[in-house]
Amino acid sequence: SQTIHQWPATLVQPVGSPLSLECTVEGTSNPNLYWYRQAAGRGLQLLFYSVGIGQISSEVPQNLSASRPQDRQFILSSKKLLLSDSGFYLCAWSSSFEAFFGQGTRLTVV
């Protein structure tokens, strides 16, 4: 069966520090991969979307970047975190017509 792993679960980082969140999928090949950010009362904002290795679509301009070095690995990064980067980050994958989510990473920038 397909599973999605996202880590770490929680992270506290100082302003200006780098960020790397990793997401891996098992049990499927060539999935579409997504990074969402969830801020309180604002729903889920699609940050990045990837349909294949090295193919990244950015939905909104921001302080973050994404990479897909392997078929089932999706990484969210930042060189220098801002306070406004705090939030709950969710990785998701889809194939066929359903999307499945990881358990999320709670990022607090202090």
Add this chain to the structure above:
Amino acid sequence: AQSVTQPDIHITVSEGASLELRCNYSYGATPYLFWYVQSPGQGLQLLLKYFSGDTLVQGIKGFEAEFKRSQSSFNLRKPSVHWSDAAEYFCAVGASRGSTLGRLYFGRGTQLTVWP
């Protein structure tokens, strides 16, 4: 552009009462529609989905939703709410990309509180 509106930010119901969560979408073609539920600090779990066919779809945990094209709506319903249903609910609309799901856009969510 695709968008999803959930007009109710917070709904409170008594246990055993019926529930309807509203969702309206804007999409230029036949939409793929979803309802997800999120417990605090957790990821999202799919409740149900609509792609085509019967406009009344059944999901897990006793939930159902009805697709009404004329109203661009996909409201979620449950005849009798349980205390364990307290959570945040998200409606989403997806685009097709060939034989797979493409981008998935979410509403802002509706927080459900259940009184005992």
